[in-house]
Amino acid sequence: MGHVQPVDVCSFSTIGKLLRFGFSAMFGFGGRTLALAEKHRWMSPNQRRDFAVIKALAKLKPEDCEISFLPFKSSQDLQERRAQESPKSDCNEQWQMIQGQFLNISIMAIPCLCSVAPRGLAPNTRLNNGSMALIIARNTSRPEFIKHLKRYASLKNQFNFPFIETYTVEEVKVHPRNNTSAHNPEEEERPHETASENSFPWNVDGDLMEVASEVHVRLHPRLINLYGGSMEEMNDSKATCNCL
Template identity: 65%
Template structure:
């Protein structure tokens, strides 16, 4: 019965007849698991011409369905009309909304009109009126809704939102094409020394951020063309960033052993503080900080395949300065079965917290990507963030619930994202 999401009385009606009709039995609407981790709705018909029997079975089945406590009855839905090549509204109203109606789920739909619209709505939203929040859109929309949902949770808890050390959990689950189950998911806070910048799942600095910054300056291009142009242009002017990385390793014996071995090999300094912060200094072509695997078309196994949705860890991936040819080889391996980290200039760590402080250069200039005045670009969940010199990233385990299946069941997923 857990695969059944609705039950209806089955009737024969004439053309144009909307009510009544000859009772034929009952119909169960079920959710079937198909190949490629996809779900498909189907029906199971039970024929019975007895009105009493049909109504009795209908009542009993309804009671069973209503007894599933985690099933939502009311959802707040955000639809980005510009996502998926402007197909998001069609996807929602033609495919998703009918299923919500069939499952007797009430919805309050907001079609976003500008960047930040979902965030402003969530700040004023009474979340206790809903059983969940659903987003129909791309990476930017999902990140904005997740940020707004957690920010509203802090506001409702009476917390100071300028700087949050221990955020409270989101009060309702978050859905990205809901699949019926609920699982907790890790999320990060990105903060400057004085204030909270935003909530998010992943971040890139240097190449990943420069590429996004350049793409944002050419929004007039079609999305795929803009993305390819930005990658090629950034590779053509590939430059390392000089900065200092500090990270607090995850307290896992096996991982700590591997990381300590690497630190001895690479001569990485370990701080004297009781928290055992580790520091890396140098020139880096790219720095990635991921709380989730980030499955995407260019990386079927994920940009950070060694992490999971809810294991309380950050994957810190550091690419030191090397030749353009070697860096391109590293990027190409994301799309293959080969280990993209098996290069002498690539280092990976498992951390709880990460701090990045670029070395500010006097008179620093770049042709395309880096703003003047030392305001370095950051790529956070495919969304451009500027204006922060030093950023502190801290993972908060299982801070938000997500409608969906476990990432361990998605090894062959064809999921896509726009992190680059």
């Protein structure tokens, strides 16, 4: 049947501007794939998805980014920290930063079960545990990246690759360090009417979001209530993917 349960929600913002709310986001390969699919809306959903994935893999290239994130701290960790430190020290959060060439960056507040990933795009995440999964695919060869993608459809660990890094976080900032690899609609045969030059495509819950600057993703624990089954109840059910 189901029941009402709270669900974590993410907010996406750029400098001084709230862009939208959502549950999951992909930048890099995931964003480019959706941008390609949006240019071929005349195709059926399955054809559009397959075409976009193949074309994005054929033109696979990394994004030069700076990623800052605030590691997740459980309620127990926060209580212990507050007992040991002064109240003013809570304001000085320990942000971490990594830089480099990344093929894909995924930020997931929920597991995102779908037909192409029965265990979920972020299987270690829950609906309301107050954290997000930050999954980073560093630059690697095309065959190795394809092996990683194929793992999502199996029971094997899709993160067991040397170029994959996973973090449990509360906030993330993704800052593209140059516009040389930005999405340029003139490169495609059928330009998308809403595409803007020198912007970077994001896939947010299957919707295309184009931003030319840094994006700040912040988690809002248990922000909304939804009616549905728990993750355990969904394990044996079939789900469909509407990301593209």
